[in-house]
Amino acid sequence: MKIIIKLRDIDKNLPFLRVLYQLTDNDKKILLSNSSSDEEIFIYKIVEEISKKLILSKKTPIPSYVSVPLSRNKIQTLEKSCEHFLNFKSKIVSPKVIIKYKQAIDYLYVYFTQKIDITSIDVKGANDFRLFLLEVPLRWKSQPLLKGKNIKMLIDKKSTLLNSLPKQEIRTTDEVVVKCKTIFDYFRDNTFVEANPFMNMRKMNKSSSRKWREFSDTELKKVLSYMVLHKQIEEYNFMKFGLYTGLRRGEILNIKIKNIDLEKTLIDIYGTKNDNAKRIMVIHKDLVSTLEEQIKDKSEQDYLFFNYQDLVFKYRDEKIGKLINDIIKYATNDECKNEINIHSLRKNFSQTLFFSNQFTDLQLKTLVGHSTSSDTTDSHYLRGKRDYKLLKSKMDNVDFSHYFI
Numbered sequence: 001m002k003i004i005i006k007l008r009d010i011d012k013n014l015p016f017l018r019v020l021y022q023l024t025d026n027d028k029k030i031l032l033s034n035s036s037s038d039e040e041i042f043i044y045k046i047v048e049e050i051s052k053k054l055i056l057s058k059k060t061p062i063p064s065y066v067s068v069p070l071s072r073n074k075i076q077t078l079e080k081s082c083e084h085f086l087n088f089k090s091k092i093v094s095p096k097v098i099i100k101y102k103q104a105i106d107y108l109y110v111y112f113t114q115k116i117d118i119t120s121i122d123v124k125g126a127n128d129f130r131l132f133l134l135e136v137p138l139r140w141k142s143q144p145l146l147k148g149k150n151i152k153m154l155i156d157k158k159s160t161l162l163n164s165l166p167k168q169e170i171r172t173t174d175e176v177v178v179k180c181k182t183i184f185d186y187f188r189d190n191t192f193v194e195a196n197p198f199m200n201m202r203k204m205n206k207s208s209s210r211k212w213r214e215f216s217d218t219e220l221k222k223v224l225s226y227m228v229l230h231k232q233i234e235e236y237n238f239m240k241f242g243l244y245t246g247l248r249r250g251e252i253l254n255i256k257i258k259n260i261d262l263e264k265t266l267i268d269i270y271g272t273k274n275d276n277a278k279r280i281m282v283i284h285k286d287l288v289s290t291l292e293e294q295i296k297d298k299s300e301q302d303y304l305f306f307n308y309q310d311l312v313f314k315y316r317d318e319k320i321g322k323l324i325n326d327i328i329k330y331a332t333n334d335e336c337k338n339e340i341n342i343h344s345l346r347k348n349f350s351q352t353l354f355f356s357n358q359f360t361d362l363q364l365k366t367l368v369g370h371s372t373s374s375d376t377t378d379s380h381y382l383r384g385k386r387d388y389k390l391l392k393s394k395m396d397n398v399d400f401s402h403y404f405i
Contacts, residue, residue, distance in 0.1 A: 076192050079114035085186050104179035126197035133173040137165035170205040214347030220403045226331035237290050238305050244287045246349030249342050258300040282392045358394040
C-alpha cells in the first residue's frame with residue numbers, strides 16, 4: 001500500500017494506480033505505520049524502478065527526486081542479500097559471532113551459488129541443503145585430498161574420494177542450520193523473501209544439549225598435575241582461573257589487561273555475543289598471584305591468556321578450547337571425554353560457592369553470571385547495584401584447596 005501511495009503521488013493520472021489505491025484504501029484491515037529505515041530503503045528502490053519504467057514508457061522528463069541507476073540486478077541474489085545481512089549484524093553483534101554467520105554463508109554459497117535468486121530457495125531446497133551438510137567431510141577446507149575440488153559436485157556424484165574422510169558431526173549441521181534460519185528471518189523481515197524455508201527445521205542431534213558434569217576432585221587433580229608435569233604453565237593458570245571465577249571460556253579469553261583492577265580486586269567481564277554486555281567479577285585472594293604472573297610484561301591491550309599472535313585472530317576461542325580439552329582428555333586417559341570439559345569448571349565453581357553457605361540466591365546468580373531479571377528484589381529495589389566489597393569478603397572465605405594436590 002505504501003508503494004502504491006508513493007507511485008500515485010508521482011503520477012495521479014495512472015488509472016490502474018487509482019483503482020489499486022481505492023481498493024486498498026477501503027480495506028479497513030490495512031494500517032499504515034511508520035517505516036523502519038530498512039523498509040524505507042526497500043520501498044524507495046521499488047518505487048524508483050517502477051517510476052523509471054513508467055517515465056520511459058510515457059517519454060516524460062524524470063522528476064528531480066527520482067534517481068535512475070545506470071544498471072541494476074533483476075533479482076535479489078543470495079550474495080547481495082547476505083552482504084546486506086552482514087552489514088547490519090556487524091553493527092550489533094561481536095566479530096566472533098559474525099565469523100559464525102560467515103561460516104554458514106560460505107556453505108550457502110557452496111550449495112546454492114552466490115548469484116541464485118533467494119526467492120527460489122524453498123523448503124525442499126533447504127532440506128536438500130541440510131542433507132548436503134551431513135555429507136560434508138570434517139574440516140573439508142583443510143583436507144589435502146579436497147584442495148581445489150568442488151565439494152558439492154563430489155557429494156552429488158558420490159565420489160569415492162570422500163569414502164576415507166570422516167563426516168562432520170551432526171551438531172555442526174544443526175549449528176549451520178540455526179544460523180541460516182536467522183539469516184533467512186532477516187531476509188523475510190526485510191521482505192527479500194515471503195517466507196523462511198528453514199523455519200520449521202528442528203535439531204537432529206538430541207544430545208547436542210547434553211549437560212557437562214563437574215570434575216571430581218580426583219579428575220581435576222589429574223588434569224592439573226598433568227599440566228604441572230608437562231610444564232604447561234599458562235594452561236594450568238587458565239584452568240585455575242576458570243575454577244576460581246566460573247567464567248565461560250569465551251569470557252575468559254575476552255579479558256584484556258586493561259579489564260583487570262588488582263587494587264580493587266575486580267575484573268570487567270564482557271560477553272561473547274555482544275561487546276556491550278558487561279558484568280563485574282571479584283577476584284579470590286588465592287588467584288591474585290596467578291593474575292600477577294599472567295599480567296607480567298604485557299600491555300593494556302594484550303589478552304590475559306594466550307596472547308600469541310597466531311591465536312589472536314580467527315577461531316581463537318575454538319583453537320584454545322581444543323587445546324585445553326585435549327589436555328583434559330589425555331590427563332584422564334580419555335575415560336570421561338564426553339562428560340567433562342572446560343565448561344565443567346563452571347559446575348565446580350557454582351557447586352563450591354553453593355555448599356560454602358556464604359551467598360544468597362541473588363549473589364550466586366551474580367557471581368555465576370545468570371540472569372537476575374526475574375528477581376523481584378533486584379529488578380525493583382537493587383536495580384542491578386551490588387556490594388562488591390561484601391562479595392569479595394565472602395568469596396575469599398570459599399575454599400577451593402581440595403581440588404589441588
